[in-house]
Amino acid sequence: MPIPSKSLDMYIQNSDIIYTMQKSKNSIKKMLPVKLDPQLYADLKFVAVETNTTMAAIIRNLLKSHVSLQASVIKKAKNNQLALSDYFKKNAYSGNLYHAQKNIDELVYGDKV
Amino acid sequence: MKKIVIDSCVFVAAALKKDSQHQEAVKLLNKFKSENKWVNPLIVSEVATVLLLKTKQTQFVSTMLDDLFFSNSAFIKIEKLTKKLWLDSYDIFCHQNSHKLSFADCSLLAQAKVDQQEVEILTLDEDLLKELN
Numbered sequence: 001m002p003i004p005s006k007s008l009d010m011y012i013q014n015s016d017i018i019y020t021m022q023k024s025k026n027s028i029k030k031m032l033p034v035k036l037d038p039q040l041y042a043d044l045k046f047v048a049v050e051t052n053t054t055m056a057a058i059i060r061n062l063l064k065s066h067v068s069l070q071a072s073v074i075k076k077a078k079n080n081q082l083a084l085s086d087y088f089k090k091n092a093y094s095g096n097l098y099h100a101q102k103n104i105d106e107l108v109y110g111d112k113v
Numbered sequence: 114m115k116k117i118v119i120d121s122c123v124f125v126a127a128a129l130k131k132d133s134q135h136q137e138a139v140k141l142l143n144k145f146k147s148e149n150k151w152v153n154p155l156i157v158s159e160v161a162t163v164l165l166l167k168t169k170q171t172q173f174v175s176t177m178l179d180d181l182f183f184s185n186s187a188f189i190k191i192e193k194l195t196k197k198l199w200l201d202s203y204d205i206f207c208h209q210n211s212h213k214l215s216f217a218d219c220s221l222l223a224q225a226k227v228d229q230q231e232v233e234i235l236t237l238d239e240d241l242l243k244e245l246n
Binding site (some may be wrong): 073083084085087088089091092093094095096097098099100104105107108109112 | 132164167186215
């Protein structure tokens, strides 16, 4: 159920810091340093009020695990790119082979193409 | 940065120590450490099938396919075969003079030709090498 806009206004008036997307040179208002879609901004503000936290904290918490995971994946991929030949040296199959004398065409297509 | 497209025979030889071309394949891959490496789904299909036929080790094959192609941090990127790539592959396949190229070989040639950037195909297949030269 939506909060009456009157009580939200009261909350905002009583807050120490108010985040806004509007630029104002002579205002004490603190800018949220991320440009957001107006609907997302409104939702973020609503969640911040309802959960008694700041919008920045919500963004920070949500970003933390996501960025950390993405960074580790990219770092691993970069390291891997440098070591494909090393990967094969370490992980190549050393057991006996079936169809050792047959090449790919003979195995997949039944004969040499 | 140069784009590297890799043929299935390179993966198969590199993945099997007892393959006669194992050392050659590893050495070839060692030459291109930092370049982006690509394949297409037809090549992945060949690698998967041949590794399984040659080792009969499902666990080994699934781990290797995951590391090479399917995990988030996979070594190789799989390029989608777009309609253009399919048609280019088909065109190369139909107009080949040697009669020695599989459709998958032709897809590699098409993949190499579709980009404006410098592309190199890594292969141990002599027929494909002749076609490239």
